[in-house]
Amino acid sequence: xxxxxxxxxxxxxxxxxxxxxxxxxxxxxxxxxxxxxxxxxxxxxxxxxxxxxxxxxxxxxxxxxxxxxxxxxxxxxxxxxxxxxxxxxxxxxxxxxxxxxxxxxxxxxxxxxxxxxxxxxxxxxxxxxxxxxxxxxxxxxxxxxxxxxxxxxxxxxxxxxxxxxxxxxxxxxxxxxxxxxxxxxxxxxxxxxxxxxxxxxxxxxxxxxxxxxxxxxxxxxxxxxxxxxxxxxxxxxxxxxxxxxxxxxxxxxxxxxxxxxxxxxxxxxxxxxxxxxxxxx
Amino acid sequence: xxxxxxxxxxxxxxxxxxxxxxxxxxxxxxxxxxxxxxxxxxxxxxxxxxxxxxxxxxxxxxxxxxxxxxxxxxxxxxxxxxxxxxxxxxxxxxxxxxxxxxxxxxxxxxxxxxxxxxxxxxxxxxxxxxxxxxxxxxxxxxxxxxxxxxxxxxxxxxxxxxxxxxxxxxxxxxxxxxxxxxxxxxxxxxxxxxxxxxxxxxxxxxxxxxxxxxxxxxxxxxxxxxxxxxxxxxxxxxxxxxxxxxxxxxxxxxxxxxxxxxxxxxxxxxxxxxxxxxxxxxxxxxx
Numbered sequence: 001x002x003x004x005x006x007x008x009x010x011x012x013x014x015x016x017x018x019x020x021x022x023x024x025x026x027x028x029x030x031x032x033x034x035x036x037x038x039x040x041x042x043x044x045x046x047x048x049x050x051x052x053x054x055x056x057x058x059x060x061x062x063x064x065x066x067x068x069x070x071x072x073x074x075x076x077x078x079x080x081x082x083x084x085x086x087x088x089x090x091x092x093x094x095x096x097x098x099x100x101x102x103x104x105x106x107x108x109x110x111x112x113x114x115x116x117x118x119x120x121x122x123x124x125x126x127x128x129x130x131x132x133x134x135x136x137x138x139x140x141x142x143x144x145x146x147x148x149x150x151x152x153x154x155x156x157x158x159x160x161x162x163x164x165x166x167x168x169x170x171x172x173x174x175x176x177x178x179x180x181x182x183x184x185x186x187x188x189x190x191x192x193x194x195x196x197x198x199x200x201x202x203x204x205x206x207x208x209x210x211x212x213x214x215x216x217x218x219x220x221x222x223x224x225x226x227x228x229x230x231x232x233x234x235x236x237x238x239x240x241x242x243x244x245x246x247x248x249x250x251x252x253x254x255x256x257x258x259x260x261x262x263x264x265x266x267x268x269x270x271x272x273x274x275x276x277x278x279x280x281x
Numbered sequence: 282x283x284x285x286x287x288x289x290x291x292x293x294x295x296x297x298x299x300x301x302x303x304x305x306x307x308x309x310x311x312x313x314x315x316x317x318x319x320x321x322x323x324x325x326x327x328x329x330x331x332x333x334x335x336x337x338x339x340x341x342x343x344x345x346x347x348x349x350x351x352x353x354x355x356x357x358x359x360x361x362x363x364x365x366x367x368x369x370x371x372x373x374x375x376x377x378x379x380x381x382x383x384x385x386x387x388x389x390x391x392x393x394x395x396x397x398x399x400x401x402x403x404x405x406x407x408x409x410x411x412x413x414x415x416x417x418x419x420x421x422x423x424x425x426x427x428x429x430x431x432x433x434x435x436x437x438x439x440x441x442x443x444x445x446x447x448x449x450x451x452x453x454x455x456x457x458x459x460x461x462x463x464x465x466x467x468x469x470x471x472x473x474x475x476x477x478x479x480x481x482x483x484x485x486x487x488x489x490x491x492x493x494x495x496x497x498x499x500x501x502x503x504x505x506x507x508x509x510x511x512x513x514x515x516x517x518x519x520x521x522x523x524x525x526x527x528x529x530x531x532x533x534x535x536x537x538x539x540x541x542x543x544x545x546x547x548x549x550x551x552x553x554x555x556x557x558x559x560x561x562x563x564x565x566x567x568x
Contacts, residue, residue, distance in 0.1 A: 084463055102467050114464040118482045118559045127478060131469040159559070179468070 007096040009183055009215035010058040010081060015090030017051040017076055017241075049240035050076045054090070056234060056243060063209070063216040063253070065226035066234045069277055073241025074219045075187055081217060082108055082185045094183055107181030107214070109189040113168035115160040121147070121171050122156040128175045142178055149208055150174040166197040173205065177212060184209065186218045190225065202228055203257055210254040223273050227266055228255060235276045245276055347529035355529035356536065364518065365537055371514035372503050372541045375431065379438025380499040380545070384492060386439075387446025392476060394447070395454020395484065404447075412444040417501075420509055434506030441502035442495040449491025453484030485557040492549050500542045515541070 051073040058064050066074040079085045081092055083102040092099040094106065102108075115124045125143045134142070147153045150170040160168055169189060176184060189205075190198045202225060209216055220226050226233050230249050237244040249269055251260070260266045274280075315321060331349045338348035347355070359365035394401040394408075420437060427433040457480045465475045507516025515538045522531035 082467070084466065102469065104469070106467065108464070108467040110460055110464065112460055114458075114460045116461065116479065116482070118557070119478075127470070128468040130474060131471075 008057045009060045009062065009095060010056070010217065011091070011093040011096075012054055012056040012077075012081065013091040013093075015051060015054040015077075015080065015087050015092060016049070017073070017080060017085075017088050018047050018049050020047045051080075052240040052242050054241075054243060058215055058217060061213055061215055062231050063218070063229050064232050064234055065218045065220055065230040066236060067220060067223060067226050067273060067277060068236030068241075068244075069238055069279075071238040071241070072236040073238070074236050076241065077236075078185055078187055078217060078219050082106055084108075103183075105179075105182040107176035107179060107184045109169075109172050109176045109184070109186040111188045111191060113160065113165075113172040115168060115171055115175075117160050120157050120159055121152060121163070121174075124160070124171060125175050125178045128178050132179065142180075146174040146178045149177065149211075150204075164197075165193055166201055169193065169201065170204070173208070177208070180212075181214055184212075184214045184216045186216065188219055188221065191221060198222075198225075199257060205229075206254050223270050223277070226273065227270050228257065228260055233269075233273055235273060247273060247276075344526045344528055347532055351529040352532045352536070355527075356533040359518075359530060359533055365533070368513075368515045368518050368534070369537055369541065372507070372516075372538065373544070375434045375438055375503045375506065375514070376496075376499055376541060376545060379435040379502060380442050380496060382435070383439045383442035383446055383495060383499065387443045387491070387495070388450050388488060391447045391450020391488075392454055392481065392484070394451035395457075396472070396476060396480060401451065401455075408444055408447055411440075412448065416440050417505055420505070424510055430511055433510050434503065437506040437510075438499045438502035442499035445495040445498060446488070446491045449487045449494075450484055453487025454480045456487075457483045482557070482559075485553075489549065489553045489557070493546060496545045496549060497542065500538065500545070503541070504538055 054077060056064075056077075066077060068074050076085070080087045081094070081099065083099045083106070094103050097103065115121075116127060119127060122143055125146060126139065129139050129142065132139075143156075144153065147156055150173055152167065152171055152174060155163060155167065155171075160171070163171065169192075172189070190201055193201065206229060216229070218226070218229055227249055231253070233247045233249060234243055235245045235247065236242065247269060249266075251263075251266070309317075334346075335348050335350060338346045338351075343351065356365070390404065394404050416437075419440060423433050423436050423440070427436050461479050461483070462475070465479050470478070503514075504516045504519070507514040508520050509516075511517065512520055515534055518534040519531060519538075522528075522534060
């Protein structure tokens with residue numbers, strides 16, 4: 001191990017998470033736990049280990065993807081890193097500070113757009129900026145800037161249901177960027193989109209992220225997507241959830257879909273990841 | 282093709298199948314087109330009902346069943362001598378006060394129960410108990426507490442209506458999609474902001490559904506209250522006319538009490554459109 005020269009953006013040390021599943025649960029907690037619960041069913045008993053002894057370090061500006069079969073706890077890990085759920089033991093630090101609740105300077109792109117249906121695109125971004133209490137003109141400038149970045153400026157007054165799935169997810173991204181996050185967490189942000197929209201958005205997101213310089217952690221089921229975005233791919237295994245292998249993706253960023261398509265090295269990396277995820281490695 | 286098709290003047294579907302019966306008419310007849318109009322059947326239904334009622338009523342003792350004609354005459358009489366107008370306003374007043382307080386208290390308590398699991402567990406037993414209790418049975422107790430008169434009737438109205446509002450508000454709030462709550466915590470929204478911007482707007486359709494049901498219960502409270510406590514207003518008229526076998530006037534008073542309910546429903550609907558225009562999904566086909 002080399003001596004760390006700078007504080008890593010995210011440092012995960014010895015993190016373990018178990019879930020207990022009482023027989024009777026309220027509808028709310030059932031739905032709240034659903035994402036992690038479906039990922040982490042490892043035992044039929046009352047307590048099961050979603051994640052065991054996870055160590056992971058993400059450098060500043062690095063793009064890391066978490067991939068793995070269902071039940072490996074990747075979404076749980078992402079949600080713990082972002083402070084949305086608590087860990088049982090171990091340490092998670094963002095920018096050197098212990099995570100306890102959602103840290104400032106963190107952005108999150110959800111699996112669904114998670115827009116407030118009763119607010120326009122503009123007002124959804126304004127909601128995310130509320131806690132910053134910016135002066136109105138400054139706030140408007142930020143919103144306009146992020147909407148321009150995501151090509152949504154002309155839809156600023158549209159309501160979510162008036163937008164296509166891809167546009168909704170772009171609005172979710174614009175909102176995540178509005179707070180100028182240093183760390184951006186993305187939980188399968190493109191999984192609900194059709195293949196073409198997904199490809200196009202991957203390219204757009206890549207260039208937006210490049211410009212922002214944010215550190216990114218992405219959970220995805222799409223190995224091609226992981227290869228396209230990441231500097232490093234974290235392959236996770238299930239029962240209990242753990243990190244099985246770290247794979248470097250050595251191509252310089254930003255990348256284009258086209259240059260990776262015919263690249264034999266990229267194909268090799270993709271095959272290796274697939275083998276590991278499918279348990280063939 | 283269904284007669285309930287409510288698109289007026291809709292062009293007949295182009296017939297792509299080979300012609301089987303050269304005798305079949307190409308255009309629907311004028312009668313069928315008329316019947317398919319949106320308002321034709323409801324109006325026709327009511328008119329036929331009134332005619333049947335009139336014929337049956339004319340052949341019965343008027344004490345058993347007054348005819349629509351005599352009810353209309355009685356209605357006119359009661360409006361002219363001012364009895365009905367006063368009774369109507371009194372009922373609207375009791376409804377406005379009892380239901381209004383129930384709406385405010387119900388939404389408040391419901392939000393609290395929806396956002397705090399502790400509050401939910403503490404309050405829910407009472408909500409379940411009172412929701413299941415025939416609260417009209419509390420009338421004597423309410424009279425002992427509040428005396429004979431308007432305040433007691435407002436209390437009865439409130440007691441009948443409030444539980445439905447509480448239940449619907451708390452269910453709507455508890456059903457806020459977790460992803461929106463996660464989103465709110467990512468952006469450090471305070472509890473007051475979560476309630477105002479996320480939970481309450483999400484609960485609005487549930488709340489208005491609850492208000493509409495509660496309005497019906499509140500109106501029962503108003504009329505029963507008047508019938509059994511003060512013997513004034515619409516409830517008082519209903520008892521009077523019933524006891525003196527004035528069936529036409531009795532029906533006129535009953536119809537007036539449904540008008541109170543209709544006016545209340547319209548006010549709620551106007552409020553909903555004003556407060557929550559995004560919840561207008563139900564009448565999307567209307568234009």
